[in-house]
Amino acid sequence: MRILLSVFLFCLFVPAAFCQNRADSLANRYKNYIAKYLDKENALSGYYSVDRDGISIFQSPNSKANNNVEYKIFWTELEQTKLLFGNLSTEDLLSLLKEKKENDLFSLPIETSKGSLTSSTSPQARSLKNMRIAIDPGHTAGTIEEARVEKKFIDIKADAATGLKADVQLIEGQLNLATALLLKEELERMGAIVMLTRTLPGQTAFGVSFKQWMQTSFKRAVDSLFIINEITNDDKQFLLTKADEKEIFRKLFSSLDTKERSRKMNAFKPNLSIIIHYNVDEKNTEWKKPSSKNFNMAFVGGSFMKNELEKEIDRFEFLRLMLSDDIRNSLNFSSYMLKSFVAELNVPIAKEKNADYLHEYCLSTEKEGVYCRNLTLTRLVHGTIVYGETLYQDNIEELFELAKHEVLINDIETSKRVKQVAAAYFNGILRFSGIIK
Ligand SMILES: [Zn+2]
Numbered sequence: 401m402r403i404l405l406s407v408f409l410f411c412l413f414v415p416a417a418f419c420q421n422r423a424d425s426l427a428n429r430y431k432n433y434i435a436k437y438l439d440k441e442n443a444l445s446g447y448y449s450v451d452r453d454g455i456s457i458f459q460s461p462n463s464k465a466n467n468n469v470e471y472k473i474f475w476t477e478l479e480q481t482k483l484l485f486g487n488l489s490t491e492d493l494l495s496l497l498k499e500k501k502e503n504d505l506f507s508l509p510i511e512t513s514k515g516s517l518t519s520s521t522s523p524q525a526r527s528l529k530n531m532r533i534a535i536d537p538g539h540t541a542g543t544i545e546e547a548r549v550e551k552k553f554i555d556i557k558a559d560a561a562t563g564l565k566a567d568v569q570l571i572e573g574q575l576n577l578a579t580a581l582l583l584k585e586e587l588e589r590m591g592a593i594v595m596l597t598r599t600l601p602g603q604t605a606f607g608v609s610f611k612q613w614m615q616t617s618f619k620r621a622v623d624s625l626f627i628i629n630e631i632t633n634d635d636k637q638f639l640l641t642k643a644d645e646k647e648i649f650r651k652l653f654s655s656l657d658t659k660e661r662s663r664k665m666n667a668f669k670p671n672l673s674i675i676i677h678y679n680v681d682e683k684n685t686e687w688k689k690p691s692s693k694n695f696n697m698a699f700v701g702g703s704f705m706k707n708e709l710e711k712e713i714d715r716f717e718f719l720r721l722m723l724s725d726d727i728r729n730s731l732n733f734s735s736y737m738l739k740s741f742v743a744e745l746n747v748p749i750a751k752e753k754n755a756d757y758l759h760e761y762c763l764s765t766e767k768e769g770v771y772c773r774n775l776t777l778t779r780l781v782h783g784t785i786v787y788g789e790t791l792y793q794d795n796i797e798e799l800f801e802l803a804k805h806e807v808l809i810n811d812i813e814t815s816k817r818v819k820q821v822a823a824a825y826f827n828g829i830l831r832f833s834g835i836i837k
Contacts, residue, residue, distance in 0.1 A: 423452045437772050443706035471497040485724045526834045529591035534670035536661050537580035538677040539573035542601025547571040554687045562689045568799045576676045578814035582822035595668045597661040605660035662780035673781050679789040690796035695750035696741040699787040700730035702772030703763040717779045729784040735767035737786045740828035747791045
């Protein structure tokens with residue numbers, strides 16, 4: 401007993417001489433966590449190691465073979481490092497980690513910025529007053545022409561083949577924006593402070609339309625990406641001389657726009673982040689006819705695939721998702737959202753077998769309908785998030801419901817169905833916050 405007590409006290413008061421039992425249990429815990437949420441194909445061990453000393457990150461499997469560590473977090477530094485993830489910007493923490501390499505973090509002077517980069521909200525907040533909520537209305541299009549460029553639209557003709565009695569057009573960017581604006585209105589009524597990454601039809605995260613961005617920023621963007629080796633000379637020539645609008649949108653603009661969304665959301669320092677999308681049946685090629693399927697699902701970070709740790713920033717986010725509570729908090733938040741989607745929309749939760757991408761790219765979690773998936777925004781947006789994919793737009797019934805013009809929000813005509821979706825998000829937040837059951 402005396403020996404046990406001594407060991408306990410030793411572990412408690414001498415963190416530098418870290419207790420090996422504790423080190424082993426931490427190593428096991430993190431290995432399990434990585435297998436459960438992060439390393440989808442069990443193919444990334446060339447980029448990290450978890451051992452009795454702590455967690456090491458490597459630039460490549462080759463670096464690992466040569467024991468050339470990019471940076472290492474010792475178990476004795478774990479709590480301090482977790483705190484830094486909540487207090488430093490990505491740039492500051494990344495440069496600190498690179499400078500640190502295998503040194504003890506505590507030996508470096510650490511200046512934390514004012515306020516927290518992210519903060520998780522306890523489900524028992526019971527009020528939305530002053531809660532900071534960031535909302536990203538997915539995509540950009542406000543017209544069918546813009547939607548054709550980003551390929552996020554449904555245009556089904558009435559004929560014998562489709563079985564429709566009237567033509568139907570849907571623009572996902574517009575559905576997402578209307579939902580976000582309706583949700584913002586409700587949240588602000590409850591005292592929340594809400595930021596939208598874009599607020600107008602056709603507007604991108606840069607505050608202008610894609611067409612305006614093409615005129616003012618396209619060439620400069622290509623040049624700067626070439627200078628920082630993000631694109632090759634061939635890519636540059638293709639983009640500047642051969643690519644059409646659609647190709648520029650999909651090969652270049654979409655990723656810049658998405659990164660700008662994540663930058664805005666992180667800069668806002670939200671308590672909660674909500675990314676709004678409407679889904680489609682992936683098997684319904686080109687969405688030229690209606691589908692009978694209809695499901696709800698949500699994504700959170702994790703589920704990195706092989707080759708998805710080649711970039712420095714991605715290894716950093718991998719470590720953040722490993723060390724922070726972001727996945728756990730997001731799973732919890734998203735599960736409240738899923739319950740709300742089902743209750744308010746009367747559409748079932750998607751199981752893994754319901755879509756190929758759910759088993760090919762995602763990891764199922766303990767929360768039904770919430771999947772880890774390494775999307776740009778689930779990876780780059782810090783803190784507690786939900787990436788919502790409510791109902792299938794191409795579903796035979798949803799099509800007509802979504803296309804109706806029954807509700808006006810900021811000069812946008814939308815449907816009662818969209819208002820129900822906004823209400824589902826709103827009630828999900830209220831349920832998560834303990835305001836309603
Ligand atoms: Zn979408």
